Structures are given as C-alpha cells and as structure tokens.
Amino acid sequence: MLVAALAGCSLIGGGSDDSDGEAARSVVLVTHDSFAYDESVVADFEAASGIDLDIRQSGDAGELTNSLILSKDNPIGDVAFGVDSTFASRAIDEGVFEEYRSPAVEEGADRYRAGDTDAVSAVDVGDVCLNIDTGWFAENDIEPPAGFDDLVDEQYRDLTVVPDPATSSPGLAFLLATIEHRGEEGWADYWADLRDNGVKVTGGWTEAYTQDFSGSSGAGPRPIVVSYASSPAAEIGEDGEPRTEALLETCYRQVEYAGVLAGAADPEGAREVVDFLLSAEFQSQVAEYMYVYPVREDVELPESWEQAAPLPEDSAALPAAEVDAGREDWVEQWRTIVLG
Amino acid sequence: MAHDRAGLISPSTRSSQRRPGRAGRIGLLVAAVVPLGFLLLFFGWPVAAIVLRGLGEGGLGETLLDVRTWRIVGFTLGQAALATLVAVVAGMPVAYVLSRLDLPGRGLIRVLVTVPFVLPTVVVGIAFRALFGDGSVLAIVLANAFFNIAVVVRTVGGLWSHLDRRAEDAARALGASRLRAFTSVTLPALRPALGSAAAVVFLFCSTSFGVVLVLGGARFRTLETEIYLRTVQLLDLSGAAALSLIQLVAVVAALAAGGMARRRRETALRLSPAVNSARKPVGGDWWVVGAALTVLIGLLIPVGTLLIRSVSTSQGFGLAGYRALTGEPENGTLAVSAWDAASNSLRAATDATVLAMIFGVLAAIVLARTRRRGIAQLLDGVLMLPLGVSAVTVGFGYLVTLGALPDELRGSPVLVPFVQALVITPLVIRILLPVMRAVDDRLRQAAASLGASPWRVWREVDLPVAARSLITSAAFGFVVALGEFGATSFLVRAETMTLPVAVARLISRPGELNTLTAYAACTMLMLVTAAAVVLVERIRVSGGSDTMGEF
Numbered sequence: 087m088l089v090a091a092l093a094g095c096s097l098i099g100g101g102s103d104d105s106d107g108e109a110a111r112s113v114v115l116v117t118h119d120s121f122a123y124d125e126s127v128v129a130d131f132e133a134a135s136g137i138d139l140d141i142r143q144s145g146d147a148g149e150l151t152n153s154l155i156l157s158k159d160n161p162i163g164d165v166a167f168g169v170d171s172t173f174a175s176r177a178i179d180e181g182v183f184e185e186y187r188s189p190a191v192e193e194g195a196d197r198y199r200a201g202d203t204d205a206v207s208a209v210d211v212g213d214v215c216l217n218i219d220t221g222w223f224a225e226n227d228i229e230p231p232a233g234f235d236d237l238v239d240e241q242y243r244d245l246t247v248v249p250d251p252a253t254s255s256p257g258l259a260f261l262l263a264t265i266e267h268r269g270e271e272g273w274a275d276y277w278a279d280l281r282d283n284g285v286k287v288t289g290g291w292t293e294a295y296t297q298d299f300s301g302s303s304g305a306g307p308r309p310i311v312v313s314y315a316s317s318p319a320a321e322i323g324e325d326g327e328p329r330t331e332a333l334l335e336t337c338y339r340q341v342e343y344a345g346v347l348a349g350a351a352d353p354e355g356a357r358e359v360v361d362f363l364l365s366a367e368f369q370s371q372v373a374e375y376m377y378v379y380p381v382r383e384d385v386e387l388p389e390s391w392e393q394a395a396p397l398p399e400d401s402a403a404l405p406a407a408e409v410d411a412g413r414e415d416w417v418e419q420w421r422t423i424v425l426g
Numbered sequence: 427m428a429h430d431r432a433g434l435i436s437p438s439t440r441s442s443q444r445r446p447g448r449a450g451r452i453g454l455l456v457a458a459v460v461p462l463g464f465l466l467l468f469f470g471w472p473v474a475a476i477v478l479r480g481l482g483e484g485g486l487g488e489t490l491l492d493v494r495t496w497r498i499v500g501f502t503l504g505q506a507a508l509a510t511l512v513a514v515v516a517g518m519p520v521a522y523v524l525s526r527l528d529l530p531g532r533g534l535i536r537v538l539v540t541v542p543f544v545l546p547t548v549v550v551g552i553a554f555r556a557l558f559g560d561g562s563v564l565a566i567v568l569a570n571a572f573f574n575i576a577v578v579v580r581t582v583g584g585l586w587s588h589l590d591r592r593a594e595d596a597a598r599a600l601g602a603s604r605l606r607a608f609t610s611v612t613l614p615a616l617r618p619a620l621g622s623a624a625a626v627v628f629l630f631c632s633t634s635f636g637v638v639l640v641l642g643g644a645r646f647r648t649l650e651t652e653i654y655l656r657t658v659q660l661l662d663l664s665g666a667a668a669l670s671l672i673q674l675v676a677v678v679a680a681l682a683a684g685g686m687a688r689r690r691r692e693t694a695l696r697l698s699p700a701v702n703s704a705r706k707p708v709g710g711d712w713w714v715v716g717a718a719l720t721v722l723i724g725l726l727i728p729v730g731t732l733l734i735r736s737v738s739t740s741q742g743f744g745l746a747g748y749r750a751l752t753g754e755p756e757n758g759t760l761a762v763s764a765w766d767a768a769s770n771s772l773r774a775a776t777d778a779t780v781l782a783m784i785f786g787v788l789a790a791i792v793l794a795r796t797r798r799r800g801i802a803q804l805l806d807g808v809l810m811l812p813l814g815v816s817a818v819t820v821g822f823g824y825l826v827t828l829g830a831l832p833d834e835l836r837g838s839p840v841l842v843p844f845v846q847a848l849v850i851t852p853l854v855i856r857i858l859l860p861v862m863r864a865v866d867d868r869l870r871q872a873a874a875s876l877g878a879s880p881w882r883v884w885r886e887v888d889l890p891v892a893a894r895s896l897i898t899s900a901a902f903g904f905v906v907a908l909g910e911f912g913a914t915s916f917l918v919r920a921e922t923m924t925l926p927v928a929v930a931r932l933i934s935r936p937g938e939l940n941t942l943t944a945y946a947a948c949t950m951l952m953l954v955t956a957a958a959v960v961l962v963e964r965i966r967v968s969g970g971s972d973t974m975g976e977f
Contacts (some may be wrong), residue, residue: 119931142919149658153825160829176661250644252655287644288560292548292934297555303740303938313936320937377936383693414660419697426647 093350098280112165113355116152116347117143121168122375123368125345131362132143137355146255147173147342154182158348165356167209169365171200172258172413174343175406180203183345186357190364194383197415198341200406206343209363209386210378213315213398214259215337216246231310233335234267235236237280244284247298252417254290255340260312261420262409266402277423287424301330316377318394328394339401342378431651437601450795453880458792460849461785461809468848468865470810471824479826480667489668499672505563506632509570514620515749516571516724518789524579524924525587528646528704529710533963537956538722541729544909544955547573547636548933549948553728553735558698560643567868569641570631572593572728576719577630581623582616587704589615605708625684627645631815632676635912653774653816672818679707681807693773729952736945740938746943751950764947767928768954774914775907777843779851782903783896785847786854791884793855794862804861810852816913826914845913857899861892905955925951 108288110132121143128335134138142163144153151173154166158180164379169177177183191207216231223230223396231237236300237246266271286308288294295305298310301321315332323329344363346356362368369380373387379397380387489495519948520539524532551625558565589612597607635650642651649669656666707715717748734882737743751764789809796802812820873883889896920925925947932944 137828141917144916144918145658152658152661155661156822157829161830162825252644252659253639253651288456289639289643289933293552293560293640295553296933297552297935303941304934309572317936320935414662421644 089110110136110356111352112138112140112163113359114140114142116150116154116163116166116361117141118146118168119143120376125262125370127367127371128224131365135358135362137358139359146423148255151177154347155180156208158182160175161347163347164350165198165344165346165359167342169206169343169345170255170404171339171341171343172201172262172409173256174206174341175206178203179410180315181235181348184350184353186346186360188357188361188364190361193366193381195364195381196380198349200341200343206342206345207360207364208381209344209361210342210372210376210381211397212311212342212378213332213337213401214256214263214340215315215332215334215401216260217299217301217313217317217332219299219309219329220307221329222300222329228236230331233333234264237285237310238276238283240283240408242283242310244286245308246284247282247286247288247294247306247308248293248312249288249291251420253319256291256312256314258413258417259338259340260336260403262418263336263402265416266338266404266410266414267336274419274423282422285424302422314377315398316373316379316391316395316421319388319390320377322390322394332395332398337398339398341381341403341404350391444757444950448922454795455794458805460803461789461792463786463843464851465809465812467850468844470780472820472827473815474694474823475826476663476819476823477667477670480663480665480670481923483667484665486708487899488673489665490672495669495672498647498649498652499676501646501906502632502650503676505566505570505638505646505648508575509574509623509631510628512567512571512572514624517575517623518723519714520575520579521583521586522714523718524814525583526704527707527715529707529715533960535718535722536963537959539579539727540723540959541952541955542572542725543576543925544572544905544951545729545732545948546909546911546929546951547634548640548895548930549944550728551637551640552933553731554637555641555835556731557727558641560641560845562641562686563646565645566638569637570634572725573634573637574627574630574723577627578620578623581626582619585616585619591601616792621671621686622684623946625680626813629680631681632672632814633814635817635870636785650816654818657822666819666857670816671685673814673816677811678807680814681810682708685803685807694957695746701833717888732945732952736942736949739942746939747944748949750939750943751946756801762923764928764932764943764950767923767925767947768950770922770950771908771924772954774842774846774922775904777840778846778907778910779900781847782850782907783900785851786869786899786903787896788857789851789855790858790862792974793859793887795867806855809855812848813852815918820848820913821916839919841917842914842922842924843907844908847912849910849913850906853906854899854903858895862888863896897965898962901958901965905958908954908958 106311118219121141128139131137145149147168147170151169152421153162154169154177161182178200182364185204186207188195188207191418199212200208201207201356201360218230218239222371228241230241231242237240246258251258261273266274267273268276286298288298289316291313293311294311294409295317298301298304298306298308300306300309300315301311313339315337318328318330318332321328344355344360346360348354357367364382365397366382369382369385372378372380486791520535521708523529524535550572554565554569554572558568568945579667593615594611597611598604598734631652634648635654638646638648638651639654647655653666653669653673654800656669658661737745738745739746789805791890793802793806797811869887870883873887875881878886908924909926910924911930914924915927917928918924929944929951930945932940
C-alpha cells in the first residue's frame, strides 16, 4: 500500500509529460522571487517564438546579482531579469552580460538606460516612497507629513517605521533617497534626528508593512511606512477609495533590468526573450502582476493605479556606480547612527 | 540548512559484535560509499568550493580580528544556550507525561508538539512578533525554543519510557522524597538523552535564520544572519567564509558533546519495555501534568494566532484566504495555485524521503556494523554536518559547483528532493541506528552460516526488528522535508514551488488577500503534518510490541 502511494506522488516516478514538443528550444530565464506574470502572455510568446521559456526564480535582486556573478564562467541561464539599479553596475563591471540593444528600447526603455552601456535594458521601474495611512491622520486630526523634513518634527514622533537597509532592498532605497536629499554631509544628521524622533526599524519590508503600518491589513500602530509608490493601489477599500497614499516627494527610483548572459547556451533565444520583456503585451501586465511601472510609453496603467498610484514624476536616484561604491560604508555608518 | 527541523536521538542497547568476514567488509565498504558519495557531491563539494573561494580572496584575519565578529558570536551562542535551556525545561514535563503516565489524549499531544517543526520560520516569527514585539531577546529565545521542544520531548521521552521504574521505586521505599528520587536516580539515567537532545537543539538554535531576522529587528545579529548578509547582499565572500568556519567549529563542538553523551548512555543503561512504565497519575504527578499543560498551551498560542489570522479579514471572519488557496492563481504572485504548491511539496517530500531512506539505511547499517568505535563516530559526525551549516553557504556553493554538472541535471526539479534528502538523512540515521545496533549479531551469523546471502540476512534478521522504526523515520523525514525552506528556496522553480516557499512569497506582497492566503497555506501545512504524525501514531499503536527507535 505504502509503495503504491509513493509511486503515485513522486517527481521522479511521476514522469514529465512535457516531452512532446521535441523541436522546441528551451531558453532559461533566471530572475528573482518577485517575478510574476500573466500566464497567457507567456504562453502566447512561447507559441509564437517556438521557445519554451524555462523560468527559474530565487531570492531578491541582490541575491540574483550575486548568483550571476558567482556563476559567470558557467552561466545558470541564457537571460536574466531583475538586476536593479542598486546592483547593476556591479554585474556589468563583472562582465555578466553580453551587449544587446533591442529595437524595443526606443519605445521608452532608453529613458532608464544604465549609463552608456547596452549590456542591460530597463524593463520596469518601481518607486520606493513613504506611504501614509490617510485615515489615521484624519481621525487623529493631525496634518499628514509632506516629505522627509516633516518626519523629524515633534508631532510625528513615534509614527514612522522603516526596514533595515542592510537586509531589505526598499530599506536601502530609502536610505539612498535620504542621502540624495540631504547630501553626503547632511544625511547622517538627518538619521540621528529621525532616531531621536522615535523611528522604528524592522528587519524587512514584510514586518514593517504588514505588522507595524496602520494602513495595511495588519492594522499596526504606525501610520508612516517605507513602501512603494504602487502600494496604495493594493489598499483600495470596499468603497473604492484608497486608504493609503504615497508621499511623492520622498520617492527613490529603482529600475529593473534584463540582459543576455555572456556565455549563454542560446544567445539568439535570449535576445528574443529580452524583446519579449519589452513588448507591449508583457509591459501592459507588469503593473498588475509585479506592482511596478512599465518602461514603455505606449502602455496604459490599470484604472486603480491611475487613481491611487500614478508614476511619481520627480523621483530621486543616485548613479549606479556611486551606489555600488558607497553602499557598504553607508550601511555600516547607518547602523552606527541608528542602532548605536 | 539548519533551520527549523529536528534531531532525533534514541535509546539503544549494546550488541555483541564480531569482526565481519572479508565479503562482509567489502559489502560494508560499498554500503558506505553510497551515502558518503551523496554527501560529498551535494554538500562537501559545494560548501568547500564557496568557503575556499572566500578564503582565496584573503581578509580572513580581518574578520577574525574584528571585535564585532566576536560580539555576534557571543550573541549567537548566548541566545542558543538560553533557548536550549527553555526547550529542555519546557520539554521535560511533556516528556514525562507522554512516557510515564497513562493518560488519554497522548496522541493529540504528540501531534501538537510536532506541528511547530514544519511551520515556516518567517510566519512563526511574525506570530511571535505580534505577541512579544520585535527587537527583544526574549522573543528570539522563546521562538527558537518553540520550534525545538519536540526534539526534547521525543528524545528524552523515548528513553524515559524504557527506563526501569524499579530503581526509582526502591529509592522511594528507602525514604527518598520524590524530588530526591528524581534527582539522584532518574535524572542521571536520563542525562545522556538530555545531553544529546540539548546538543541537537543547540545546533538548531545557533543556526536559526528566519526567526532572528524577523524578531531581531535590526538590532540583533547572529552568525547565520551575518553570513546571509555578507554573501547575498554584499558579496563579501571572504567575510562570509570566515564566519562559516567559526560556525563550523561551533557545530563540530556541539556534535562532539552530543556524541559523548550518547556513548555514555549506550554502555550504561538497562532498559525495560515501555508498557511497564506507564501508569495512572497519582498525587504529585498532577503537578507535572499541570506543567505539561501549561507548555502545551504555550505552544498552542502561536499556532492559534496563525489560524485566527487566516480567517481575519477586514470585514470580520471570512474564508477568502482559503478560497484563494484552492482557486487559480489570481495575480501571478505564484505561478501555480497554492493547491499545486501543496502537491509539489508532497511529491518533493516523497522523493526526498525515498532518497533519505536509501542513504540513511545504508549509513545506519555501516555505522551499526563498523567495529571500530572511533571510525563509526567520525562517520556519524560527518553525516550530521548538513544540519549545522548555513543554507546560504550551501546554496551559493551550488552556484559555483553545479556548473560542472550536466545541463539536464543542473536545472532539474530533481535537485530539490536531493537537497531535502541531505537535511533529513541525518534524522533517519538517528532513528534507525539504535535499533540496528540492538540487533544481536549472532542471529546474523547464524543465518549467514546457514547459507543466506547478505541481502537475505538483512531481510530475515534486521528488517523484521527495524520495520517500524523504518516507517517512523520515513514519516518524520517526510514531515521535515515538507517544512524545509532554506535550501529548497535556492533550487525551487516556478512550476515546482513548495508550500513553505509559496508562504514566503505571498507574505512579502502588499494587499490583504495575499496575507490571508499565506496564513491559509500555513494552516494547510499544519494539517498535512498533523495527518502524517497521526499516521505514525496509528502504526506504532497497532504494532503491539515496543519500538526502540522512537522519534
């Protein structure tokens, strides 16, 4: 009985039933955990191109970047998506990617080009911004903050929660935003003030947003949190009104790139996949599936986004090379200031 | 690799053994090569590759001389020691109730104690965070203990139920108080099992990752979280390698301590069948029952919190999370429905169990029949190592070494069960070994001299004795594989996503439905676990006589 049960539920014994399309080329796309997509869009691409897209996900943008660097002599796939602007220069310098300029970059991706190289193409942009629980401020009759400078004000004492920049990518983006805002000289003082004003630090975005933030389903105690410009679109109430708002003065732009891996088994297929990621079909579903903004200019945002989460107009961003050079020191300094 | 799972150590008796014949020795050698080869390929090679790469970059001394490194080491060991103490103190009364008292509902208690084992650490971290707040050592210690009470209960309880009650009764008859009889008679007899359980719990607590990341806020760092930070975020491989080496030293020390405790026990105990030692509670027993109940309630609180959260929508109680769980993937967070993820989990865990049984049985046979103690212990220690090394180290090691494997294998979903098998093989060995050692070698020799082949000898002599332990170890290996996250997350692919990985992805998205679905998936994981434990209980009960290799 036991043996029969075992045979019935095994990956090895269960056999694969996808061996029919023998001629299909299999192209391996390596990406991070947050990659999400509309199945039908991918199926259409596979049918049209004759490519069997083998998607392998692991970790976050940092882990993905470092995985690619570690395995560059023997790449773990043909094409990679999800290296972001905080890590891109490291991967490009290591020679992880092969130059490829997709014709589709003309449709908007070029706006977010990584320096002057064609090693990677921008696929989407996401903005890390402070989010506030608008209902909380209305109830407590406090004027909502407008930007960084308000957070150190006495009336916002103990109201803010941020993720640790050492272990969280939105946490790092927010630290970079403050560095961009206050400059190399002033950011440390700003954080000392934030600390004195009772800022709370969590290990990751999940705890900050789902547990400490009052505007999420966790209904925590703090009405100000570091999240994304797009998060309010996920918090639209029964009445159709957004319950939270992103402070557009505080946004830091992260661009996610895709590129053909140097030494790919099927570089031609990899280029086709980059074209696909930049196609109108794929781009039109990134907002709904990945909570990020498409790079193409001819693609519309979902209705709830137009209402609750428009693309911030003047987001900050530090040059990738500067981020790569400064990251470790900044984070260590930040630890000393905020955690003591 | 060492997050949230069990180590199992059981009582054993000494067997009379003679040197195996030449054919036997060659057979043993062959049997040893298979599990060791597996360990070398899927563990030794990747870990060595990544650590050596780090050491090659230099900077080892810098990390070793940094005062912050030693602060982290201190905190890692300190919190692990405290959590071990809590787990032992909390586990003892439950072990007593399960092994010495004849009370209804013992099966239920076994289920309840085991469920925490498979819960994803990030979710347990969040439950404890809701209860205790973050950035507190207390929350970290309690959460680590929560995962590991089962190890103490099963290990100590396993031995306790075999202890001859007469020595304690004699002490009482001679006028010793209950406490005195316990401390001077029972406790010394239990000490080996306690030492062994403590070593394993210490191992798990000192390498726990998710719990520290969620509950430590930004303030508390352990070797494991620091290795993660240096490897994954900073690509500071030399720093990570230095920390990995420190961790390895700590792990080997814990294993050696556990090994010494086991050795003493194996030579010193007289065991009796468990049926004789359980009795109706009398007098002071009720205090212990009360203490055990308190512990069980303590375990129920986080579990209950998860259940309540899975049905708490912003419009009151509702089943939206469960509907999303069983339906089609709605917004692409998961490439498969959570239902498929559950089925993937079951399939991968099944394969991992089959693999671990093959490797574990072979290893246990070798360990049981190797006459030289030193070699057997060294081998035993080596086979336990995967429990104590960082999942990140192993995972990144794969990136460096898998390139040498053929392409078909490299990206194959088959890798997931192989890596899970790496984690559960040591557990299988811990359950099987005592039983194998208890088999009288003279029976084997008699069978062999009557012309039976080695395979026939094993089937006719060893198998009947070990049968139920085989089932027990398979079932618990299965349960642990179900909950495995660290190593799996490095290799899992969209279409083979497992439940714990699905939970982690769902919970890291905004929106109420994603959160509800994550908690619902946790509930599903708990139910599957409970079902597996109940199945084992039924097999144990229906089997009649007593098993030695008890989890």
